[in-house]
Amino acid sequence: MRFSVSSSELLHGLVSVSRVIANKPSSSILENFLFDLKGNALTVTASDGETTLKTVIGIDNVQQEGAFAVPARRLTDYLKEFPDQPLTFYGHDNTMEITWINGESKIPCFNADDYPQLPALGETHDTLDIPAETLLNGINNTIYATAEEELRPVMNGIFFDLAPESSAMVASDAHKLICFDFNDAKVAQQCSFILHKKPAAILRSILPKSEENISIVFDSKNAYFNFGTNMLVCRLIEGKYPQYRSVIPQNDNKLIIGRTDFLNSVRRIAVCSAQASNQIKLKLSLNEVVVSAQDLSFSTSAYERLTCSYEGDEMEIGFKAQFLIEILTNLPYTNVCVELADPCKAVLIVSADETDPDENLRALLMPVMINV
Numbered sequence: 131m132r133f134s135v136s137s138s139e140l141l142h143g144l145v146s147v148s149r150v151i152a153n154k155p156s157s158s159i160l161e162n163f164l165f166d167l168k169g170n171a172l173t174v175t176a177s178d179g180e181t182t183l184k185t186v187i188g189i190d191n192v193q194q195e196g197a198f199a200v201p202a203r204r205l206t207d208y209l210k211e212f213p214d215q216p217l218t219f220y221g222h223d224n225t226m227e228i229t230w231i232n233g234e235s236k237i238p239c240f241n242a243d244d245y246p247q248l249p250a251l252g253e254t255h256d257t258l259d260i261p262a263e264t265l266l267n268g269i270n271n272t273i274y275a276t277a278e279e280e281l282r283p284v285m286n287g288i289f290f291d292l293a294p295e296s297s298a299m300v301a302s303d304a305h306k307l308i309c310f311d312f313n314d315a316k317v318a319q320q321c322s323f324i325l326h327k328k329p330a331a332i333l334r335s336i337l338p339k340s341e342e343n344i345s346i347v348f349d350s351k352n353a354y355f356n357f358g359t360n361m362l363v364c365r366l367i368e369g370k371y372p373q374y375r376s377v378i379p380q381n382d383n384k385l386i387i388g389r390t391d392f393l394n395s396v397r398r399i400a401v402c403s404a405q406a407s408n409q410i411k412l413k414l415s416l417n418e419v420v421v422s423a424q425d426l427s428f429s430t431s432a433y434e435r436l437t438c439s440y441e442g443d444e445m446e447i448g449f450k451a452q453f454l455i456e457i458l459t460n461l462p463y464t465n466v467c468v469e470l471a472d473p474c475k476a477v478l479i480v481s482a483d484e485t486d487p488d489e490n491l492r493a494l495l496m497p498v499m500i501n502v
Contacts, residue, residue: 131165131167131194131195131196131197131198131219131220131221131222132192132193132194132196132218132219132220132221133167133172133189133191133192133193133194133218133219134189134190134191134216134217134218134219135172135187135189135191135216135217135219136214136215136216136217137209137212137213137214137215137216137217137230138212138214139187140187140209140217141206141209141210141212143174143185143187144163144174144202144205144206144209145206146183146185146336146360147163147174147175147176147183147184147185148163148176148202148203148206149176149183149332149335149336150176150177150178150181150182150183150329150332150362151176151177151178151202151203152178152179155178155179156178156179157179157246159199159240159244159245159246160177160178160179160246161201161202161203162199162200162201162202162239162240162245163175163176163199163200163201163202163205164176164197164198164199164200164242164245165197165198165199165200165219165221165242166197166242167189167192167195167196167197168195169192169195170188170189170190170192171186171187171188171189172186172187172188172189173185173186174186174187175245176202177245177246179246180326180328180364180365181326181328181329181332181362181363181364181365182246182248182362182363182364183332183336183360183361183362183363184360184361184362184363185359185360185361186359186360187359196221197242198221198226198239198240198241198242199239199240199241199242199244199245200221200226200237200239200240201237201238201239204237205237208228208235208237212230215230215231216230216231217229217230218230221239224238224239224240224241225237225238225239226238226239248363249351249352249363249365251347251348251349251352251354252349252350252351254349254350255347255348255349256292256317256318256319256321256347256348256349257317257318257345257346257347258290258292258315258316258317258321258345258346258347258348259315259316259317259343259344259345259346260314260315260316260343260344260346261314261341261342261343261344262337262338262339262340262341262342262343262344262357263339263340263341264312264314264315264489265333265337265344266333266334266337266339267310267312267489268288268299268310268312269288269299269330269331269333269334269337270334270460271299271308271310271460271462271491272288272299272300272301272308272310273288273301273327273330273331273334274301274308274456274460275301275302275303275306275307275308275456276288276301276302276303276327276330277302277303277304279303283367283369284324284367284369284370284371284372285302285303285304286326286327286367287301287324287325287326287327287330287366287367288300288301288324288325288327288330289301289322289323289324289371289374290322290323290324290325291322291371291374292315292317292320292321292322293317293320294317294318294319294320295313296311296312296313297311297312297313297315297317298310298311298312299312300371300374302372302374304496305450305453305495305496306453306456306457306493306494306495306496307374307377307378307493307494308457308460308491308492308493308494309374309378309491309492309493309494310489310490310491311489311490311491311492312488312489312490313488314488322371323348323350323353323366324366324367324368324369324371325353325364325366325367326364326365326366326367328364329362329364332362333355333362336360337357338357338358342357342358344356344357345357348366350366350368351365351366351368352364352365352366353366377476377494378478378492378494379469379471379475379476379477379478379494380469381469381470381471381475381477381478382442382469382471383414383440383441383442383443383445383469383470383471384439384440384441384442384467384468384469384470385414385419385438385439385440385442385467385468385469385470386438386439386440386465386466386467386468386482387419387436387438387439387465387466387468387482388464388465388466389458389461389463389464389465389466390464391436392436392458392466393455393458393459395421395434395436396410396421396451396454396455396458397451397455398432398434399421399422399423399432399433399434399451400423400451400452400455401432402423402424402425402430402431402432403423403424403425403451404423404424404425404426404427405425407450407498408450408451408452409423409448409449409450409451409498409500410422410423410448410449410450410451410454411423411446411447411448411500412446412447412448412449413445413446414440414442414444414445414446414447414470415440415444416440416444417437417438417439417440418435418436418437418438418440419435419436419438419440420433420434420435420436421433421434421436422434423451442470445470445472445473446473446500447470447473447477447497447500448473448497448498448499448500449495449497449498450498453495454495457479457493457495458479461479461481461491461493462491463481463482463483463485464483465481465482465483466479466480466481466482467479467480467481467482473497473500474497475497476494476495476496476497477494477495477497478492478493478494479492479493479494479495480492480493
């Protein structure tokens with residue numbers, strides 16, 4: 131293998147794929163990038179054994195094709211020290227020589243055949259075409275609600291519930307549930323998969339903010355995401371996702387309030403909540419909500435009155451402040467509508483303003499028992 135490339139262009143490609151490499155990989159070969167040079171295209175691959183990310187870098191000056199595995203961290207750290215200039219790479223005899231206008235270095239490289247192969251899709255698989263912006267919005271709006279569950283791994287990812295007319299991305303940790311509905315995805319039939327939060331986070335960091343379509347091909351075990359010069363391949367979470375639509379309530383009591391004012395109030399009052407419970411209380415009455423918290427162990431308490439629009443029965447309801455803060459922080463709305471039934475049932479938080487007819491975002495939050 132011998133080729134020349136701009137140091138900054140190569141570094142940009144390496145940084146984009148290095149996100150997938152684990153801190154403590156299961157195999158030493160996974161500490162490396164796989165360089166595969168064919169024609170004028172250098173394919174750079176990184177993997178943690180479960181998720182693989184590839185990018186293609188165009189190379190104008192190719193003297194010899196070939197493939198080698200190259201130490202990822204060493205090479206990335208090395209390239210960060212170069213100003214933008216041409217570098218020549220020459221791989222041979224388990225050594226990668228890097229030369230530039232006034233210097234040379236050598237680093238070890240390894241047999242490309244030792245690098246793990248991509249998993250093959252089964253004969254039965256589905257294809258989804260979705261705009262990059264829609265996929266990015268869906269991940270941004272749901273990933274924070276995923277769980278860390280050893281006994282219920284299906285809760286550790288984002289559930290893609292796909293249909294020809296309307297689809298949804300869903301995440302839940304059993305305390306809160308976020309449902310992002312959209313109708314601009316193209317899929318031939320009803321199908322679904324669960325994407326683990328790690329590849330979802332990687333996709334969020336590299337997806338283009340454009341209307342470019344992302345092609346997703348998946349079976350029951352693996353998914354291939356293709357966009358631009360990149361391809362992400364990941365193992366899916368296997369299992370049956372809970373029937374989330376059956377728990378989304380239709381509540382009659384409605385609180386309409388500015389999201390930012392509500393969020394800032396909850397943050398202030400939560401400082402005085404008990405550390406163990408992190409509980410706050412909302413007391414709802416006509417056109418007013420009182421946010422309060424107390425910590426009897428340290429004799430601290432706080433409350434704040436907020437004006438709002440409230441139609442419904444007077445009630446007091448408790449929440450874990452952290453969960454309410456997460457939802458209010460991530461909802462992209464100016465005003466929110468909190469729909470309630472009673473202090474023991476889940477509340478639904480949606481937009482109080484006009485929304486995009488092609489997208490709908492709903493957040494469900496479970497209350498907690500109020501400490502008297």
